[in-house]
Amino acid sequence: MNMNYFPDEVVEHVFDFITSHKDRNSVSLVCKSWYKIERYSRQRVFIGNCYSITPQRLIARFPGLKSLTLKGKPHFADFNLVPHDWGGFVYPWIKALAKSRIGLEELRLKRMVVSDDSLELLSKSFPNFKSLVLVSCEGFTTDGVAAIAANCRFLRELDLQENEVEDHRGHWLSCFPESCTSLVSLNFACLKGEINLASLERLVARSPNLKSLRLNRVVPLDTLQKLLMRAPQLVDLGIGSYVDDPSSEVFSKLKAVIQLCNSIRSLSGFLEVAPCCMSAIYPICENLTFLNLSYAPGLQGNDLTKLVQHCRKLQRLWILDCIGDKGLGVVASTCKELQELRVFPSDPFDAENAAVTEEGLVLISAGCPKLNSLLYFCHQMTNAALITVAKNCTNFIRFRLCILDPVKADPVTNQPLDEGFGAIVRSNKSLKRLSLSGLLTDQVFLYIGMYAKKLEMLSIAFAGDSNKGMLYVLNGCKKLRKLEIRDCPFGDVALLQDMGKYETMRSLWMSSCEVTLGACKTLAKKMPSLNVEIINESEKLESEQLELSFDDRLLVDKMYLYRTLVGDRKDAPEYVWLL
Amino acid sequence: MENSVAYEKATELRLGLPGIDEPAVLSSVKNNKRPLHDEKSGENGKSAENETAPPSKAQIVGWPPVQSYRKNNFQQAKKSESECGGIYVKVSMDGAPYLRKIDLKVYKGYPELLQVLENMFKFTIGDYSEREGYKGSDYEPTYEDKDGDWMLVGDVPWEMFIRSCKRLRIMKGSEARGLSCSGV
Numbered sequence: 154m155n156m157n158y159f160p161d162e163v164v165e166h167v168f169d170f171i172t173s174h175k176d177r178n179s180v181s182l183v184c185k186s187w188y189k190i191e192r193y194s195r196q197r198v199f200i201g202n203c204y205s206i207t208p209q210r211l212i213a214r215f216p217g218l219k220s221l222t223l224k225g226k227p228h229f230a231d232f233n234l235v236p237h238d239w240g241g242f243v244y245p246w247i248k249a250l251a252k253s254r255i256g257l258e259e260l261r262l263k264r265m266v267v268s269d270d271s272l273e274l275l276s277k278s279f280p281n282f283k284s285l286v287l288v289s290c291e292g293f294t295t296d297g298v299a300a301i302a303a304n305c306r307f308l309r310e311l312d313l314q315e316n317e318v319e320d321h322r323g324h325w326l327s328c329f330p331e332s333c334t335s336l337v338s339l340n341f342a343c344l345k346g347e348i349n350l351a352s353l354e355r356l357v358a359r360s361p362n363l364k365s366l367r368l369n370r371v372v373p374l375d376t377l378q379k380l381l382m383r384a385p386q387l388v389d390l391g392i393g394s395y396v397d398d399p400s401s402e403v404f405s406k407l408k409a410v411i412q413l414c415n416s417i418r419s420l421s422g423f424l425e426v427a428p429c430c431m432s433a434i435y436p437i438c439e440n441l442t443f444l445n446l447s448y449a450p451g452l453q454g455n456d457l458t459k460l461v462q463h464c465r466k467l468q469r470l471w472i473l474d475c476i477g478d479k480g481l482g483v484v485a486s487t488c489k490e491l492q493e494l495r496v497f498p499s500d501p502f503d504a505e506n507a508a509v510t511e512e513g514l515v516l517i518s519a520g521c522p523k524l525n526s527l528l529y530f531c532h533q534m535t536n537a538a539l540i541t542v543a544k545n546c547t548n549f550i551r552f553r554l555c556i557l558d559p560v561k562a563d564p565v566t567n568q569p570l571d572e573g574f575g576a577i578v579r580s581n582k583s584l585k586r587l588s589l590s591g592l593l594t595d596q597v598f599l600y601i602g603m604y605a606k607k608l609e610m611l612s613i614a615f616a617g618d619s620n621k622g623m624l625y626v627l628n629g630c631k632k633l634r635k636l637e638i639r640d641c642p643f644g645d646v647a648l649l650q651d652m653g654k655y656e657t658m659r660s661l662w663m664s665s666c667e668v669t670l671g672a673c674k675t676l677a678k679k680m681p682s683l684n685v686e687i688i689n690e691s692e693k694l695e696s697e698q699l700e701l702s703f704d705d706r707l708l709v710d711k712m713y714l715y716r717t718l719v720g721d722r723k724d725a726p727e728y729v730w731l732l
Numbered sequence: 733m734e735n736s737v738a739y740e741k742a743t744e745l746r747l748g749l750p751g752i753d754e755p756a757v758l759s760s761v762k763n764n765k766r767p768l769h770d771e772k773s774g775e776n777g778k779s780a781e782n783e784t785a786p787p788s789k790a791q792i793v794g795w796p797p798v799q800s801y802r803k804n805n806f807q808q809a810k811k812s813e814s815e816c817g818g819i820y821v822k823v824s825m826d827g828a829p830y831l832r833k834i835d836l837k838v839y840k841g842y843p844e845l846l847q848v849l850e851n852m853f854k855f856t857i858g859d860y861s862e863r864e865g866y867k868g869s870d871y872e873p874t875y876e877d878k879d880g881d882w883m884l885v886g887d888v889p890w891e892m893f894i895r896s897c898k899r900l901r902i903m904k905g906s907e908a909r910g911l912s913c914s915g916v
Contacts, residue, residue, distance in 0.1 A: 231801075232794035289801065315801040343801070398892065429889040448805060498798065500806070530796065557796050588797075614795070639794070 161186075165194045174199045193217055200224070201659050203241060203265065204684065205717045208249035219258045220284075221246075225265035227662050227713055228612070229637055231289065234664060234711070236690060238726050241265040244274075245724075251278035259284040259310075266290070272297030276304035283335075284310035291317040295344065299325035306330075309362075310338040320346030327352040336360040340367035342391050342422060342448075350376045358383045367391025370424035378407040385413045389443075392422035399429050408433045421445035421471075428456040438463035442490075445471040447497045454508070458483045468523075469493040474509045474530060481513035485520025493526035498557060511538035518545035526551040534591055535563045539573025549581040553588035559615045562592040569593050575600035578608075588612040598622040602629025610635040623647035627654050637662040645672035652680050660715035671705025673712055677732035684721060685714045687730040819894055821875075825853045826904040836894040842886050849873060853902060860886045875900050 168191060171177055181191040197220040200206060211218070225241020243265045250257055257279040267290045275282065282305045295318065301311060302325055326348045329336075336356070341348075348371060357363060357380050364387060366380065372393035381387070397404045417437045426449055438444075441464050446452060450473065452460075457472060458480040464470075467488040474496050476484075484491070494517060496509055511534045518524065518541065525548045534556050554574075563570060570591040578584060578601055585607055589597065593616035601608065602625035609632050617623070623643040626636070627650065636658065644667035655661055655676075670687070677685035688711040721731045818835035832852055839845045846857050858868030865884050866872045873885040875897045882901070885893070 229794065231799045232797050233800050234794045289799070315799065317801060317804075398895065399889075427891045429891050447802075450806060497802065498796065530798070555796055559792065559795060612797075614797070 161190050164190050168194050172197075196220060197259075198222070202715050202717075203243075203246070204722050205659075205715065205719070207719050208246045210719070212249060212253045212255055216254070218250075218255050220261070221250075221257065221259070222261040222263075223265060224263045227637070227660060228264075228635070229639065229662055229664070230264055234639070235688065236726070236728070237291065238266070239688065239729060240722065240724055240726075242724060243267050244271045247271050247275050247278070251275075255279075256281055258282055259286075261286040261288075262290055263288040264290065266292040267297070268292050269294055269297035269300070273300040273304075276300045281307060283307055284312075286310065286312040286314070287316050288314045289316065294319040295321045295323050295325045295346065298341075298344075299323060299328040302326065302328040302333075303330065306333065307335050308333065309335050311336070312338055312340045312365075313343050314340065316343050318344055320344055322346040324349060324352075326356065329356050331359070334359045335362065337362045338365035338389075339363065340365065340391065342367040342369050342393070342424070344369045347371050354379055354383065360384070361386075363387065365389035365419075367422060368393035370394055374407060374430070375403045378403060378410055381407070381410045381414055385410070386416055387414060388416050389419040390414075390417050390421075392420070392424075394425040395423050395430055396425055396427040397430055399432075404430065404433065412436055415440065417441070419443035419445075421448070423449035423452065426451040428452055431456055431460055434460065435463045439465065441467055443467075443469040445469075447471040447473055447495065449473070450475075450499060454480050462487055464488060466490055469526075471495040471497070473497055473499045475499045477508045478510055478513035478516065481509060482516045482520075485516040488521060490523060491517075491521040492523050493551075494521075494524065495528040496530055497528075498530040508532075511535050514538060515541050515545075518542040522546075523548070525549055528553045528555075530555045530557060532557060533561060533564050534570060534573065535565050536568060536570055536573035536576075537563075537565070539570065540576040543573075543576035543580040547580045547582075549577070549584050551586040552577055552581065552584060553586065553612070554590055555588065556590045559590065560592045569596070571596040571600065575604075578604040583607055586610040589616055590614060594618050595622040595625070598625040602626050605630055607632055609633060611637070613638045613641055615640045617641045617643060620644055620647035624650055627651055633657075634659045636660075638664070638666060640665045642667055645669055648672050649676060652676055655680065655683055655714060656716050658716065660713065662711075662713050663709075664711040668709050668712055669705060670707045670709050673709055674705065674732050676714070681720075682716055682718075683714050684717050685712065685732040686725070687712055687732065689728050689730060819897075821897055821899050823849065823852070823900040823902070825855075825871075825902040828853060834900075836897060841890045842893075845885075846873065849900075849902065855902070862887070870904055872903050873900065874903050 164187070168177070168180060171180055174197070177191060177195060181188045192214050194217060195215045196217055198211065198215055198218055199222045200211070201224050203223045203225050211221075223243065223246065225243075226235050226239060229235060230239070241264060243262055251274055258281050260275065267287060272293055275285070285301055293316075298311075298313070298318070301308065348369070350372065353372070354376065357366065363384050366384065366387055366389070368377070368391055370393045374395055374397045377392060377395070411433055414437060418440060420434070420437065420441055420443070423446060428451065431452070438460065444464060444467055446457060454475045454477045457476045461467075461470070461480070461484050465487060468490050470484065470488065470491060470493070472495070476496070481496075484494075496513070499508070509529070509531045511531065514529055514531070514534075515538050524546050527549065528551070531554070534554060562568060563573070571594055574589060574593070574597050578587070584605055587601070587605065587608060587610070589612070595618045598617060598621070601611070608630045611626060611630070611633065620643055622641070623638070624647050626633070627647070643663065648663070648668050649672055673685050673687060677683065687709050690710070725731055818837045820833050820835050823832045823834055834848065834852075836845070839848065842860075850857055855871050856869050857871060857873060858866035860866055874882050875885055875893075876899050877883050877896045878898065885900070888896075
């Protein structure tokens with residue numbers, strides 16, 4: 154039966170069940186009628202690159218928009234490779250949405266520059282605004298947060314994750330009016346400054362729907378105890394400061410109240426911690442599915458191991474490498490439901506004392522059959538270990554390995570790690586995201602091009618021998634969306650071989666490679682649907698060098714290109730050249 | 733070898749101020765790749781040694797790929813630990829002419845502390861057991877806690893110890909043995 158015989162409302166009702174962005178995008182391409190029905194009924198839009206479209210066009214196409222997700226800076230901005238004012242400003246989006254009739258309820262931003270003015274405008278323009286999630290953003294202070302607290306009458310979610318926020322030690326928390334009782338999720342762990350603890354207690358007391366609470370490091374243990382008394386229904390808890398004398402009365406009270414919090418499934422924080430207090434947490438460990446101790450450097454390896462032994466139902470674990478290979482062995486034998494593991498370096502600058510090696514990873518792969526997502530910072534890796542991991546684990550969706558010493562070979566055989574990574578991509582057919590490290594030749598890219606057919610994102614550093622490496626990837630990985638490369642000997646030949654490929658991808662980043670200015674100009678000229686940006690940070694160029702800068706043979710330091718429907722952006726700073 | 737590398741880098745056309753650290757560091761990393769392929773050919777090996785620091789210690793921009801938020805957090809945590817000020821306590825040893833002072837914050841645990849005391853006063857501490865205290869030596873490390881009581885070092889968790897320790901005293905002889913009785 155042909156769906157076109159159904160009235161629009163029926164088709165729309167069917168579309169209600171189609172929630173994934175990809176599926177809705179596909180549906181809108183079927184025919185004009187479906188495009189129209191889809192666009193009027195669409196409530197959630199995801200824009201992976203804020204420069205691929207303008208807010209005006211978004212508003213024109215989706216008048217029913219309620220929830221918007223925007224991403225700004227390229228991923229390598231996380232590692233200080235992109236200057237702070239490169240772009241990704243949210244203000245124009247909020248301004249345009251505010252002027253329109255859009256009833257925005259949810260805004261989720263990642264790697265964007267968010268000013269206090271934007272937050273204030275946001276808080277005053279949308280009466281039904283419910284949810285603000287800011288991840289790895291910057292540019293705002295606690296004054297902006299105060300505006301959200303004060304003006305969003307039906308706020309359910311205020312989730313600040315890993316943002317650099319200037320803390321004015323103000324009273325933002327006290328700005329939640331007494332009438333605000335709708336909070337479901339409050340995460341302010343990334344704020345550095347003091348807050349009014351009494352205000353916090355009152356806020357939690359009048360938020361019966363509060364399910365997720367993540368505190369910052371100034372919230373002491375006795376406040377935590379009082380908060381838990383008010384909110385034993387919490388599902389997700391982030392502890393700020395966890396320091397006390399285990400023989401104190403406050404600590405006994407905490408132990409008692411924790412017994413009542415049997416809904417907690419997710420635990421994080423411990424930004425300040427006294428290990429001798431950790432035993433109070435054991436009762437909730439039994440039910441935990443997510444444990445994030447990656448910001449708790451106060452816990453030593455054996456504290457971590459003791460804790461993990463109680464976490465039999467754990468599905469996701471984020472931990473520091475001081476847990477050691479032995480500790481990972483304990484994880485492997487305890488956490489049989491583990492799907493995601495992230496092991497971060499305790500001391501990013503001290504590769505020699507890094508505490509996990511290939512042994513820990515092998516133990517995990519052997520003990521955790523459901524493992525599908527890995528981020529692993531380690532001191533060394535061997536091909537043999539990776540081959541074993543590939544035999545044990547065939548479900549990887551994300552595999553990110555970072556050997557702290559770049560270009561480090563297999564310490565046992567002195568060989569590059571091509572075979573090891575080759576085994577990983579060969580046996581993990583669902584792999585969507587891969588990050589490589591260690592000594593690698595063009596061979597690994599041959600394997601990736603051959604086997605990583607579902608790969609969507611690839612991060613490469615200090616790898617490869619020649620243009621062939623990059624070409625294997627561009628030719629073989631049909632689903633590639635994001636490619637980011639630094640310090641590899643890939644140049645113009647690889648860049649220009651298949652220019653149409655970049656229209657099928659979100660973006661390409663190449664820094665400290667061997668791409669010339671001339672090649673970038675050629676690419677920009679031949680592909681109007683791509684924006685090719687050169688980031689040239691030496692702002693104080695002498696005039697002689699300015700003349701030099703017109704030489705097409707110049708090697709470009711940083712190039713970022715992305716597909717777009719709207720041409721060059723107008724907000725680039727002087728040192729970003731839009732070709 | 734180092735000179736020719738520097739010359740190459742100087743004449744390479746690159747957008748960027750001359751003399752920035754980054755290219756120099758990266759050239760050392762790129763050169764290090766070759767020795768691992770060939771068997772540590774002399775010249776390349778030498779140039780690696782002549783660089784001021786091995787790649788892992790040199791500040792390669794953006795490496796390791798740890799989020800700057802995370803990196804800043806650790807630096808702050810380290811800073812605040814040291815800014816907290818040390819926990820300085822007096823240490824006396826029976827028979828010694830004068831006292832010493834140490835910062836308990838500097839040490840990670842009992843083994844380190846005891847080693848330092850041994851070195852400072854040139855004596856040996858026996859082996860610790862919960863039941864019998866320190867066996868095998870005439871000396872026992874003790875401390876005065878917040879309540880004014882003299883306690884045997886090692887019974888309580890380290891964190892608790894450094895918070896409650898007011899001063900240390902290394903007791904000698906029979907007085908010491910009296911303290912090590914397990915009965916309280």
